[in-house]
Every structure is written in C-alpha cells, then in structure tokens.
Amino acid sequence: MARLLARRLLFAGVLIALTSSSALFLARLAPGDMTSQLGPFASPVDIENTRTRFNLDRSPISQWGLWVSRAMRLDFGESFLYNRPVAPLVVRAAGNTALLGVVSLLLATLAGLSLGVFTGARSGTLPMLVRSVSLVCVSLPPLVTSLALVFLAARTGWLPAGGMVSSTASDQTWSVWMLDVLRHLPLPVLALALPMAATFERLQSQSMADAVHQPFVLAAIARGVPATRALLRHAWPSSLRPICGVYGLAIGALLSGSFIVEFVTAWPGLGRLTFEALRARDVYLVAACAASGAAFLALGTMTGDLLLAAADPRVRQESVG
Amino acid sequence: MKRAAWSLLVLIALAALAAPWLAPNPPNRRFDDLLYAPPTPVHIFSDGLHAPFINPLRLVNRLERRFEADAATQVSLRWFNGTLVTADPDADAPLLFLGADGYGRDIFSRLLYGAQATLAVSLLSALLTTILGACVGGLAAYVGGWLDGVLSRVSEFVLVLPAIYVALVLRAVLPLVLPPSTVFVLLIGIFTLLGWPIVARGVRAIVLVEREREYVIAAHAAGASDGRILLRHLLPASAGFLQTQASLLVPAFMLAEATLSYVGLGFPNTIPTWGTMLQDASNVALLGDAPWSLAPAAAIFVVVLGVNLLAQSHGRAPVQLEP
16 A cells, blocks of 8 residues: 555656646747737847746756756746746645535535446436436536536526636635635536536446446345345445546546636636646746646546545455555 | 437538538628627518518617517528528528627538538547557557557556646647648647547557457468558457547547637637637627527537447447546
8 A cells, every 4th residue: 555655656746747847848949938928019128138037048958957956945936927936826726726626526426426326226217317317418528518507607697607706705704705706616616527427427337237246246135235235335335446447537537627617617727827828938837837737637546546445455455465 | 329329420420511502601701780690580471371581680789789680571591592591692681590600600600611620620630549549559569568668658648648738738839820721730630649548558458368369379370470460450359449439539529629729729710610619608798698609519519429329329338538
C-alpha cells in the first residue's frame, strides 16, 4: 500500500513538472507575445520593459531555468494580464473548479452507483425506465446540457443563469455570500454531473448484473444470507472494479467537461483562466494553470487507485504480493 | 434499436451531403431586418385548404427584436426551384424553418451546411486516429521489448491528459486567425494526435493475445513475413474492436470541434459548423428569447445518441469519458 502510494506520488510530481514545463515552452514559442496586449500604439520602451520584466528577452531555455529555480522557492512568477503574482490567482480559480468538480463527482457517484445497483440487480418496468433515461443522459455532453440549462434558467428565472456570485452579494457577510454561491452552484453542477452519473449507472448496472451470478453470491444466498445483504455486502463490492478503473479517467473527463461548463455558465474557474492566459500569451499564468490542472489529475488517479484498493480485496492482495 | 440508430445516422449524413439541395437559403445570405427572427411556420389553411404558404415577418420593434407575422400577405412556396423548397424569391420573405441568427442568416440552412464541416472533421479524424492507433498498437504488441515500453508510456501519458485542454493549448499557441482550410487540417491533426492512444491500447491488448494463437504460429511456419502476419492476420482480428472504437470517436471529435469553435479557437464565424453556430447561444440575455439558436446543440445530441445506441446494441457500455 505504501509502495503504491509512493509510486503514485512520484508519478504526480513528474506529471506536474512535465505539463507545466511544456505549457511554458509552448506559450513562449507561440507566435506573438503578451506585448501585443499593450495595443498598437505602445511605445518601444514600454514593450522592451515588459519583455524584460517577464524574462522574454532571455532564451526560452534560460527563462525556463529561471522559472524552475524560482518555482522551487514557491515563486511562480507574475501574471501580465492581472498584474500580480500568479499563485493566488490560480489557487482561487482552482478552488472554484475544485468546488464544482467535487460536488459534481459526489453527486454523479451517489446517483450513478445507487441507480446502477438497482437496475443491475432488478428487472421490471422501473429499472427499464431508469436505463432508457440514463442512455439519453449519456448522450448529453456537458456542452449541450450547460447550454440547455442556461436557456432554462434564462427563460424561467428559477436559478441564476451564470456566474458564481451575484454582484450584490459579493461584499455582504460570509453567510450571505455562501448562500449566494449555493444558489449559483446547481446549474453548472447539474450540467457536469448528468452525463457522468449516467455513465456510472451504465457501468455499475453491467458489472452488477455480472456480479449477481458469481458463485460466491450464490453461496451467500444458499447459506441463508438475506438477499439485500447478499447484494450489498457480497455482490456490490466485487462489482466496483470497472467503476474504479474509470474513476481516474472520470476525473480527466470532469476537468475537460468543466472547461466548457465554466465557459458557458461564466464560472470563474481554471478553464476560463487558462483560456484567457493562453490567448494573452501570459506565460507564467499558463504554466501555473497547467501545473494545477496536472495536480488535479494526479489526485484523481490516486483517489481512483485507493478506492479500488479499499473496495476490492483482490487488489489489496495483488499490491501486497 | 440497432436499425433505428443506423437510419438516424445515415439520415443525418445524407442531409449533410444534400445540403445545397435541401437548404432553402444560401448559408451566408444576411437578411438585414431579420436578426434573431423566429421561425416562419408553414400554413396550409386559409379559408379552407390552401397550397402551403408562409406569412412574411415584419420587424415591429428593432430594439426589443419583436416580430409580427403579416397575416394579410401570403407568400407561396416554390418547389424544385434549384432547391427542394424555398419561398417566392420576389416576395423578400425568406422561408426560415428554424429562425435566423444574430446576423440574420437562416439557421436551418446553416445547420445543414454546418453538418458538412462538422461531420467531415470528425469522420476524417476518427478514420486517421483508428488507422494510426491500430498501427502503433499492433507494432508495439508484435515487436515488444523497448519499443513496446516507450509506446505504452507515451500513450499512457497522453491518455491521462484532459484532451480538451491539450487541444486548447495546441490550438491557442498557433496564430489565432487562420484560413478555414488550414484550421480544417489543423483540427484533424490535433484530434488524431490526442486520440490514437485510446485505439492503440485496445489493439495492443488484442494483438498480445492473438499472436500466441495457432494460426499465427502456422503463418510463421509457412514463411509469412512479419509485415504480412501483422497486416493480414493480427490487425483483422481486432476489426470488431476498431469498428466500435471508431464509431465512439466520431461524437467525441464532434464535441471537441464544437467546443473549440464555440470558444473562438476553431473555424471562423463565416464558415457554418455546429460549433461556430453555437456562438450565437453564448449571449445569455438573447438565448432566453431565441431558443432556436440551440438547434446545433440538439443536432449534436442526436448524433451522440445515435452512436451510443449503436454501441449499446454491440453490447458495450457507452462510455463517453475519453476525449
């Protein structure tokens, strides 16, 4: 278990270093630089000063070296767009994305797994109905759901159609702010969680249907274990393997999906920040965004592995042996 | 269910191919007084049964984008006049099945023409991805050793990355304004680069199992060359997997194109694709009054649903987690 964790941590470090470095290089080597944001009438002196301030006058390699040595001391450079250090900017945006992602993932997991166990173990009209609804929902990508939900919100006014905080609530007390965020949360969360919950439901349903016919479940029922207990305590844990296998991928999909959801619903998260930074060639902001995205991914795959080990005794034994 | 899914997809492909003939209006023609105009319903009753006609839309209030159908005037429809059906060209009242967009262009016609670009990008990318993935996966499994190690590590690395961000970075670091034909090739290139590991991983697993089978050993014994064994015996064994995988890649790439075009990094707005058309829906204030601008989103949903139904009937859970 400890060795698995250590290997995963090493992988996380490599992933973060690789993605942020390549993002820095790509943003640096891209045609044009941030000085074009100064406008067509910027004086050559201003342009030169900006280039010096952000180390664009150095070669890409030496700029990278400088950035790495500073990053070791937790100084990730400054943003040109926002004219302040990138670390607090990225931490804030990453926090918003994490809030969106974690709530969506929890909702999708809870709904998907419970419905999947239900449709996998039972047959009849209701499971059939759930199955068809979920097949439709699998086909609703976040781009489509978020646009449709924004339309509904704009039309009915039940929920705010975009953003994370209303302008009136941003300078109020903490509890007012919190409630306001909670009102803004359901729309993007639903847009992200709906297709994911449906995917989990489909996977869980298939593996549950297989697990029900395993000999050890049959043996448990033969021993007189009540049917519900046999399903939940014996069949269900062994059916979790496919779900945990895609959990890492699901985190990646969540990150991918959250980009467009943030864009459509104007959620101030990592997706929007990355997009703005890329367009403005804001090199250090791009690198920091890539690093935090990679950190999310590493965390996601790690969670998937740990969950798998916790759920399925066969995996625990494999990693010990 | 399988037949329904197939006919749905074939219908969409045919509609895309027949766009010049089906579209009532040219995709880039602007009707200046019809910005965000609602659909024009086709009537067949007017004091009893009447040949199909539409009532022209008159702009009542430009600021509120309010339109009124002019019930007194009847514009008859012309059939087989170059296109399947169009409004009388002399009447200056276009036939708008799905309303008009922010430039006063016919959404239905753009949807048909947009299907061409969107489907071309996603189908070509899926084809190239499948070919590249099959070659890499087959080679990795058949040759083995260090080549297998390197290729597997690379594909694992590409697989963990969230595809849309990589596509975004790769697209954004190139000049932001490019001619449409360059964008077309570029998007296909980016998508192929991101998609091949999914195919390669599956093909590698299949070839690893298959190459131990008797018929491969027999082929060896008969003196078949390595290339022949790989191309004629091992890759055909993974044909079923490739078929399913390719069909799942099409909607994934379609979404990637739509996403990139939606945020302004795909095709320019003058080229109708489902992604560029969705840009019109990005204005929340207008979206509430113009639900027809969501038509491309509905079209995307229909294609994804068709492909998922197909995958489901092949006994595979439709997992839309990759790209």
